[in-house]
Each structure stands twice: as C-alpha cells, then as structure tokens.
Amino acid sequence: MSTNEHGFTGRKPRGTHPLILLFAVFGGTMPWTVHLIASYSVANYMCGNDIALWVLHGLTVATAALSVTAFFTALTILRRATRHPSGERTPEEDRDQFLASGGLLLAGLGFMAIIFGETAVVIAGCGP
Amino acid sequence: MTAPAAEVAVSGRLRRAWERPHAIARALATVDHKQIGLRYIVTAFAFFLIGGIEAGLMRTQLAVPENDFLGPQAYNQIFTMHGTTMIFYFATPMLIGIGTYVVPLMIGTRDIAFPRLNAFAYWVFLFSGIFIYTSFLVEEVPDGGWFAYVPLTGPDYSQGLGMDFWTLGILFLGTSTTAASINFIVTILRMRAPGMAVQRMPLLLWGVLDMAITVLIALPSLTLATLLLALDRTVGTQFYDPAGGGNPLLWQHLFWIWGHPEVYILLLPALGIISTVVAVHARREIVMYPLVAVASIAIGILAFGLWVHHMFSTGLDLLPISFFSAASFTIAIPSGISIFAWIATIYGGRVRFSPSMMFALGFIVTFVIGGITGVMTAMVPFDWQVHDSYFVVAHFHYVLVGGVVFPIFAGLYHWYPKVTGRMTSPALGHAAFWFTFLGFNLTFFPQHIVGMLGMPRRVYTYAEGLGWEIHNLLSTAGYVVLTVGILVMITDFLMSRANGAPAGDDPWEGDSLEWATTSPPPTYNFPYLPVVHSRSPMWDDRTPERGGHIDLVEDPLDEGREVFTTSALDATPDAVLRMPTPSYLPLLAALALTAAVVSMLVEVYVGWVVGIAILGLILAAWLWTSPEDAPQRVAQIRERAHLPVVQLAGPHAPGRWGMILFIVTEGVLFGSTISSYFLLRGDAPSWPVGEVGLPDLVMPAILTGLIVLGSASMFWAQRQVAGGPDEPERPNALRLGLLLAMAFGVAFLALQGYEFWQADFGPTTNAYGSIFFLITGAHAAHLGVAVGMAGWVLIRTWFVSHEPGHRSDIPNVSLFWHFVTALWFLIFTVVYLGVHVL
Numbered sequence: 001m002s003t004n005e006h007g008f009t010g011r012k013p014r015g016t017h018p019l020i021l022l023f024a025v026f027g028g029t030m031p032w033t034v035h036l037i038a039s040y041s042v043a044n045y046m047c048g049n050d051i052a053l054w055v056l057h058g059l060t061v062a063t064a065a066l067s068v069t070a071f072f073t074a075l076t077i078l079r080r081a082t083r084h085p086s087g088e089r090t091p092e093e094d095r096d097q098f099l100a101s102g103g104l105l106l107a108g109l110g111f112m113a114i115i116f117g118e119t120a121v122v123i124a125g126c127g128p
Numbered sequence: 129m130t131a132p133a134a135e136v137a138v139s140g141r142l143r144r145a146w147e148r149p150h151a152i153a154r155a156l157a158t159v160d161h162k163q164i165g166l167r168y169i170v171t172a173f174a175f176f177l178i179g180g181i182e183a184g185l186m187r188t189q190l191a192v193p194e195n196d197f198l199g200p201q202a203y204n205q206i207f208t209m210h211g212t213t214m215i216f217y218f219a220t221p222m223l224i225g226i227g228t229y230v231v232p233l234m235i236g237t238r239d240i241a242f243p244r245l246n247a248f249a250y251w252v253f254l255f256s257g258i259f260i261y262t263s264f265l266v267e268e269v270p271d272g273g274w275f276a277y278v279p280l281t282g283p284d285y286s287q288g289l290g291m292d293f294w295t296l297g298i299l300f301l302g303t304s305t306t307a308a309s310i311n312f313i314v315t316i317l318r319m320r321a322p323g324m325a326v327q328r329m330p331l332l333l334w335g336v337l338d339m340a341i342t343v344l345i346a347l348p349s350l351t352l353a354t355l356l357l358a359l360d361r362t363v364g365t366q367f368y369d370p371a372g373g374g375n376p377l378l379w380q381h382l383f384w385i386w387g388h389p390e391v392y393i394l395l396l397p398a399l400g401i402i403s404t405v406v407a408v409h410a411r412r413e414i415v416m417y418p419l420v421a422v423a424s425i426a427i428g429i430l431a432f433g434l435w436v437h438h439m440f441s442t443g444l445d446l447l448p449i450s451f452f453s454a455a456s457f458t459i460a461i462p463s464g465i466s467i468f469a470w471i472a473t474i475y476g477g478r479v480r481f482s483p484s485m486m487f488a489l490g491f492i493v494t495f496v497i498g499g500i501t502g503v504m505t506a507m508v509p510f511d512w513q514v515h516d517s518y519f520v521v522a523h524f525h526y527v528l529v530g531g532v533v534f535p536i537f538a539g540l541y542h543w544y545p546k547v548t549g550r551m552t553s554p555a556l557g558h559a560a561f562w563f564t565f566l567g568f569n570l571t572f573f574p575q576h577i578v579g580m581l582g583m584p585r586r587v588y589t590y591a592e593g594l595g596w597e598i599h600n601l602l603s604t605a606g607y608v609v610l611t612v613g614i615l616v617m618i619t620d621f622l623m624s625r626a627n628g629a630p631a632g633d634d635p636w637e638g639d640s641l642e643w644a645t646t647s648p649p650p651t652y653n654f655p656y657l658p659v660v661h662s663r664s665p666m667w668d669d670r671t672p673e674r675g676g677h678i679d680l681v682e683d684p685l686d687e688g689r690e691v692f693t694t695s696a697l698d699a700t701p702d703a704v705l706r707m708p709t710p711s712y713l714p715l716l717a718a719l720a721l722t723a724a725v726v727s728m729l730v731e732v733y734v735g736w737v738v739g740i741a742i743l744g745l746i747l748a749a750w751l752w753t754s755p756e757d758a759p760q761r762v763a764q765i766r767e768r769a770h771l772p773v774v775q776l777a778g779p780h781a782p783g784r785w786g787m788i789l790f791i792v793t794e795g796v797l798f799g800s801t802i803s804s805y806f807l808l809r810g811d812a813p814s815w816p817v818g819e820v821g822l823p824d825l826v827m828p829a830i831l832t833g834l835i836v837l838g839s840a841s842m843f844w845a846q847r848q849v850a851g852g853p854d855e856p857e858r859p860n861a862l863r864l865g866l867l868l869a870m871a872f873g874v875a876f877l878a879l880q881g882y883e884f885w886q887a888d889f890g891p892t893t894n895a896y897g898s899i900f901f902l903i904t905g906a907h908a909a910h911l912g913v914a915v916g917m918a919g920w921v922l923i924r925t926w927f928v929s930h931e932p933g934h935r936s937d938i939p940n941v942s943l944f945w946h947f948v949t950a951l952w953f954l955i956f957t958v959v960y961l962g963v964h965v966l
C-alpha cells in the first residue's frame with residue numbers, strides 16, 4: 001500500500017483492534033461504575049437481608065477482576081507497542097502506547113475505587 | 129509545502145468563499161466561530177459583572193451584624209440569582225465561548241462542525257439569560273436558591289412566577305449547552321488537522337472533549353429534574369409531593385447527578401487552559417502528557433460517582449453514603465497528577481511571568497486549597513459538622529473561582545493578542561492579578577473560619593456577639609479589593625484594544641496551531657490547512673533538528689467553504705466537507721423557541737404549540753441542504769493533496785455523528801426517567817400507588833407490534849437508498865417504505881391516545897400517574913418527531929440528488945426511529961410488564 005508525502009495511507013491502521021483498545025482504556029473504570037451503582041442499590045434496598053453482604057462481596061470480586069483484566073490488557077498492549085525504540089515506532093504503535101498508558105492509569109484508579117467501596121462494606125457492614 | 133500558513137498567498141476564491149456578510153446580516157446571520165465565540169465571551173462576561181454586583185449586595189448586607197440594607201426576601205432573590213448567573217450564565221458559557229473561538233484554530237480547521245447550530249446555541253443562551261433576568265422587571269425573581277431544593281421550590285412554598293422563570297430558563301438554556309457540546313465533540317473527533325492523532329492532541333482539546341461528553345451524560349438529569357418541577361408547579365403532577373407518593377429526595381438525586389459533574393464540566397476545560405498556558409509560558413512541553421490527558425478522562429468518569437456526597441446529611445443510611453465518600457477520595461488522585469505535572473513543568477522550564485502565567489500560578493495555589501477542603505468534606509462526619517455552613521461556601525468558591533475563574537482569566541490574557549492583534553499592558557495585567565488574587569483570598573479564606581464557628585449559609589443577617597463580625601467584615605473588604613482587580617482587568621482590555629502594541633502572529637512563541645495564523649485570524653483561519661507531525665507543531669517549526677515542521681495540504685480547498693474531516697483516532701483525512709454559509713435561520717429558530725418558553729411561563733399553551741410548530745418548520749428548512757454532487761472535485765483534491773482515501777462527505781459526515789450523540793443524550797434522559805421510576809417505586813408502600821389498578825397488557829402488546837412494523841418499514845426503506853454505482857436507488861420503493869413507517873407510527877400514536885383516554889387515572893392522580901404519563905408521553909412525543917422526520921425525508925425524495933453514497937438524511941432518520949423503538953421495549957418491560965412480574 002503506497003504512502004503519500006504526508007505519511008497517510010489508504011489502508012486501515014495496523015495497530016491493536018479498536019475493541020481491545022476500548023476495553024483496555026475503559027475496562028477498568030466501567031466496572032467501578034457498575035460496582036458503585038449496584039452496591040448503592042443493594043445497600044439501600046437489601047441491607048437487613050442475609051444475603052446482602054455476600055452480594056456486595058460478590059460484586060466487588062467480579063468488578064475488581066474485570067479491572068485487573070483491563071489493567072493487564074493495557075499492559076500487554078503497552079509492551080507490544082514499545083517493542084521498538086522511540087522514533088522507530090509506527091504512528092499506530094505511538095497511538096497504542098498512549099492509549100494503553102491511559103488504560104493502566106484508569107484501570108488502577110477503577111480497581112482502587114472498587115477496593116475503597118469494599119472497605120466501606122467491611123467497616124460499616126450490611127448484616128441482617 | 130512547508131511554509132508557515134500565515135505567509136502563504138491567499139487565493140481570491142478562498143476569500144470570497146469565506147467572506148463575512150455586511151451590516152445587519154453580519155450581526156444576525158453570522159456563523160463564523162470566531163465571531164460567535166467572542167459573543168459568548170462578551171455576553172458571559174456581562175453576566176459575570178451582574179453576578180458580581182449581586183455578590184456585592186450580599187457582602188454589603190453581611191458586612192455588619194443585624195444590617196437592614198437588604199430584607200430577607202431580597203436577599204433570597206439575590207443569592208439565588210448570583211449562583212444561577214455565575215454557574216449557568218457565566219462559567220459554562222464563558223468556557224464554551226473560549227472553546228468556540230480557540231478549538232477550530234487549535235485543530236487547524238476553518239470552522240466548527242455545525243456552524244449554524246453553533247449560532248443557534250449562542251442565541252438561545254442570550255435569550256435565556258434575558259428571559260431569566262426579565263423576572264426583575266416583573267418583580268417575580270427566583271428565590272429558592274440556585275439548587276432549587278423541593279419542597280421549598282414546589283407549588284406550596286414558592287408561589288408566583290419566580291421559580292417558573294428559573295425552571296423554564298434552565299430548561300431553555302439546556303438546549304444551548306447540549307448543542308454546543310455536540311458541536312465540540314464532533315469538531316474535535318472529526319475535524320482535527322491531518323496527523324493530529326489522539327496522542328498529539330493539545331491538552332485543551334482533551335479538556336473540552338471531556339467537558340462536552342460529561343455535559344451530554346450529566347445534563348439530561350438536570351433537564352429531567354427541572355421538567356418535573358415545572359410540571360409539579362404548572363400541571364399539578366406529584367413527582368416531589370410525598371402526599372401523592374412523590375419523593376423530595378428525587379430532586380436532590382437528579383440535581384446532583386448533574387450538579388457534581390457540573391463542577392468538573394467547568395474544571396476540565398479550565399485545566400486544559402492551564403496546561404496550555406503553563407506549557408507556553410514555561411516554554412516546554414507539559415511533563416507526563418499522557419497521564420495529564422488521561423487524568424482529564426478519569427476526572428470526567430469519576431465525577432459521576434460523587435453526587436451523593438452532597439446528600440450526606442439527608443438521612444440516607446451510612447453504608448450507601450460511604451460508597452460515595454470513598455469515590456470522593458479517589459478523584460483527588462487524577463487531580464493531583466495534573467497539579468504535579470504543572471509544577472514539574474514550571475520547575476524545569478524558563479518561566480515567563482506574564483499575566484496569564486500569574487493567573488495560572490494563582491490557580492494552582494487556590495485550587496489545591498479548594499481540593500484539600502473538598503477531601504475534608506468528603507469525610508462523612510466532617511461534612512455533617514460543616515454542612516450548609518460558610519465553610520462549604522468557602523470551599524466551593526476556592527474550587528470554582530480558583531479553579532475556573534482564574535484559568536478563564538489566564539486564558540483571556542493568553543489569547544487576547546490572537547483575538548485582537550494587540551498586546552495587553554504587563555503592568556496593568558500584573559496589577560489585575562494581584563488585586564484579584566489577594567482580594568479573592570481575603571474574601572473567602574475567612575469564610576472557612578466563620579463556617580467552622582457555626583455561621584450557616586443563606587442567612588440574610590446575624591446577631592451581634594457570635595464572634596462572626598470580623599470575618600464578615602474582612603470578607604466584604606476582600607470583595608472590594610477583588611472588584612478593583614476586575615476593573616483593572618477590564619480597563620486593560622479596553623485600553624489595549626485601542627492602544628496596545630501590535631502583537632504579531634505569535635507573541636508568546638506558542639506551541640499549537642492557533643499561533644500559525646495571523647492575529648486576528650482571517651475568516652478562513654488558514655489559507656492552506658496545516659498537517660502536523662507532533663504534539664507541538666509550532667515548536668517543531670522553530671527547531672527542525674527535532675525532526676518536525678509545519679506541513680501544509682497543497683490544495684487550498686477553496687471551491688466553496690471546504691474543510692477536511694479526519695478519522696477519530698489517527699486524524700487521517702477521509703472526506704471533504706462543505707460548510708454552510710451565513711443564515712438567519714438559527715436566530716429565527718431561537719426566537720421561536722423563546723416564544724414557546726414565554727408562552728409556557730404565562731400559561732398560554734396555544735402559544736407554546738405555535739412556537740414549537742414554527743420551530744419545526746424552521747428546522748425543516750434549515751436541514752434542507754442538498755448533498756454536494758461534485759465527484760470531479762473529489763478527484764481533484766485526491767490528486768492535488770495526495771490523499772488517496774478522501775471522498776465527499778456522505779453518510780459518514782458529521783451529521784451522522786451529531787445524530788448519534790443526540791441519541792446518546794436522549795437515551796441518558798430516558799435512563800434518568802426510568803431510574804426515577806424505580807426510585808419512586810422503591811419508596812412507595814404499594815405500586816401502583818393508591819387505588820390505581822395494574823396496567824392492561826393487551827393494548828401495549830398491540831402497540832409493540834405496530835412500532836416494530838414501523839421500524840421494519842423504515843429499515844426496508846433505508847435498504848432502497850443507493851449504496852453504490854451497481855446499487856441504484858429505488859425511489860418508489862423508498863417512498864412506500866417511508867409511508868408505511870409513518871402509517872404505523874400514526875396508528876401507534878392514535879391507539880396510545882386512546883389508551884390514555886381510557887385510563888382511570890391521570891398525570892395528577894398520584895406519583896404513579898405522573899411518572900407513567902411522563903414516560904409514555906415523552907416516548908410518544910419522540911415517536912411524533914420520528915414520524916415528522918420521516919415525512920420530511922419523504923418530501924425530499926422528490927427534490928434531492930440520489931448520488932450513490934451521498935444521502936445521510938435517511939440513515940439518520942432511520943437510526944432515530946430504531947432508537948425510539950428500542951426505547952419502547954424498555955418502557956414496555958419496566959412500566960407495563962414489570963408491574964405485573966416484579
């Protein structure tokens with residue numbers, strides 16, 4: 001595929017698949033959103049029920065696991081995008097590096113926020 | 129071609145294509161983003177001065193105890209209008225104005241994605257501001273606070289038109305803010321200069337983009353809250369009335385789901401301004417660029433998880449509020465990343481202490497203080513102690529004045545030379561900064577202390593001997609000093625406009641593309657569109673050894689108002705877009721909407737119907753733009769600009785993106801409505817409330833069948849549109865599909881009208897009736913719009929070119945229709961089936 005003098009080509013970029021990139025970037029914070037809203041609803045309407053506490057713990061495990069997966073996805077993309085020294089990378093690799101760096105931060109924040117929420121469950125409790 | 133854009137010869141054709149209209153048309157029909165941006169800035173600044181005068185009235189009243197300068201009612205009105213003005217009519221529009229002016233220049237294009245929508249948004253903002261301030265003329269001033277808590281603002285405790293002005297004014301303004309946000313998102317994602325991939329976007333663009341996305345997701349909640357309040361006040365619905373099964377806390381949830389992100393809606397572009405100013409005036413790139421950009425995204429996301437921290441003292445259980453306390457701590461992390469990045473940039477830079485840099489430094493100090501007190505109030509026990517005290521007033525002024533107003537001032541000083549072609553006076557600029565900075569801290573720092581001493585906010589006076597006198601006196605003195613600072617700044621701007629030294633194209637040696645053109649920029653912004661290869665294209669130009677230079681697209685794109693659209697991630701050119709010319713239609717549309725809003729206020733509902741009908745006709749005329757039929761032109765650009773994939777904008781034109789974003793914000797609006805349904809239901813002793821029976825399922829099942837048939841007809845109609853040279857359009861089949869869709873839609877509306885008529889309850893019976901009719905009625909209104917749109921494209925089939933791949937109207941209408949169908953499935957599941965099953 002030919003490249004013109006501005007460096008643009010007619011082909012699609014060869015970087016990471018957009019859906020995988022999307023998961024790497026937002027896969028860490030979206031579970032936090034789910035955790036927050038679901039935990040808030042459970043705490044509001046189910047606390048007092050025997051299973052409420054276990055539902056809350058289960059939410060934490062599931063959403064934290066997703067955040068960790070997003071973190072490692074971002075890490076994998078980052079490693080692949082930085083195989084070559086800076087200056088020898090393709091524009092797609094530069095883009096992947098940038099987005100994966102962001103994904104690492106967002107996934108870390110999402111995981112931390114989920115754990116903060118779980119800490120509230122452990123300290124404040126939600127028993128019958 | 130590698131010469132700086134400003135030095136390149138300009139073709140006469142380009143000048144003529146972008147020529148501004150003269151006289152009256154120039155004033156009323158312009159769609160130039162620079163003119164509209166300036167109007168936003170000047171209008172918002174006027175509102176800032178009005179809000180500032182209101183602040184002065186309050187500080188005068190509170191300067192000494194037991195003062196009778198303002199009575200309690202006048203004080204209520206003034207603090208309500210102060211907050212409303214500063215949040216809705218100054219801060220947000222000012223940032224929109226700066227973005228409207230700067231963003232197209234910074235991304236190297238010639239206008240914003242939807243220039244007429246941009247003009248419409250400005251007119252609506254202006255008329256909304258005039259509308260709400262008309263309340264002073266008729267002595268019906270809003271007095272329930274800018275947060276408008278119910279039941280205080282409900283029909284029982286706020287009689288008269290005051291809060292009607294507020295609710296309708298805010299609903300009205302929401303149209304403008306939503307339009308501006310859609311414009312920013314599409315402009316930034318689809319019109320960046322070739323080569324400006326996401327990893328090279330200036331940080332201001334990240335801030336504005338995040339702001340716009342946050343607006344689209346957060347604002348529907350405020351729209352819904354104010355709509356429900358307006359209905360409670362005018363129609364007699366019972367959304368917020370506990371006696372009818374309503375819930376006053378619903379207001380607080382809806383208001384703060386918007387209200388907390390609103391703080392970040394203001395902060396995000398402000399942080400972008402600071403990143404721009406710090407980089408240019410420290411003369412180095414921002415340290416940790418990727419983290420600062422992503423911190424901006426993180427703040428935008430986390431902002432949605434904090435709303436309950438405004439409701440810690442409402443009696444919610446401890447565990448639910450603890451989740452929001454935890455989330456409130458988390459948001460300090462991305463904010464801290466940005467702060468450290470700016471400090472590191474300044475530390476390693478060669479700092480130019482210009483007035484804009486001084487305001488940026490002042491911002492860092494005050495924002496850190498505001499952030500620390502924010503973390504303090506995120507702690508539930510502390511918040512219980514200081515809630516509704518002057519400590520909170522001090523906190524949010526440190527965040528909003530320190531965090532938003534200072535960056536705005538930094539931005540005004542930074543871009544003043546670009547806008548006017550003149551430099552400001554450094555001496556006056558520094559004087560303005562020091563008066564403002566010292567005056568601000570003198571005004572608000574003592575309020576932390578007086579709040580801790582127990583002074584509640586929103587009181588019009590206080591007794592002697594409580595130990596609050598000196599703090600209040602200092603605050604009032606600080607207000608005077610702050611006012612001097614603002615007056616010095618205005619003087620500086622006015623004097624420099626006439627007598628300032630010529631600025632040249634790039635007085636600050638800036639890094640981004642707005643400095644690549646003349647000051648002030650020509651109507652077309654750039655004679656040849658730039659191509660970029662790095663994050664700081666202007667600095668590459670000066671330091672070629674770093675491997676870069678400003679490159680220019682060889683074709684001047686001068687056969688009409690032409691610009692490129694580029695791909696969202698990598699900014700690869702993919703189409704040529706023809707931008708619209710000046711038009712009176714945006715102004716007329718805003719006037720029609722104003723007439724409808726005023727009719728609502730005075731309860732002349734015929735006027736409302738007429739206003740909306742006229743608005744619909746104007747929009748139909750506005751959108752009646754034939755697709756450009758110029759394949760030769762595309763071939764020419766391909767050859768001359770060496771861009772192999774470029775094509776004429778068709779189904780993937782910005783209009784498609786605009787429709788998708790509109791659907792997103794409408795989807796969030798319905799999501800908020802469904803959430804409100806669950807909140808009301810969760811707190812009700814029985815559901816449906818009172819004597820109302822379970823909903824019938826037969827009629828909704830028939831309605832479901834009709835709307836699915838309508839959607840299928842629309843899908844079939846869309847399949848008849850030409851897709852390529854071997855796939856010609858079948859106009860008769862297309863028309864038949866559209867007619868069938870309309871027929872099914874009309875049948876749905878007729879049967880639903882019958883269902884409403886047969887119901888043994890109404891919207892005012894109780895909260896169940898209110899929310900039932902709201903959800904189903906709003907859906908019916910959307911379907912009505914979809915039918916109207918289908919009729920509009922049906923008429924167009926006789927007039928518009930059928931060039932393959934060039935029709936974007938039918939795919940857009942079809943997408944909206946399917947969205948309305950999907951909404952119905954949600955409504956059917958929740959409102960009909962859900963009552964029987966759950």
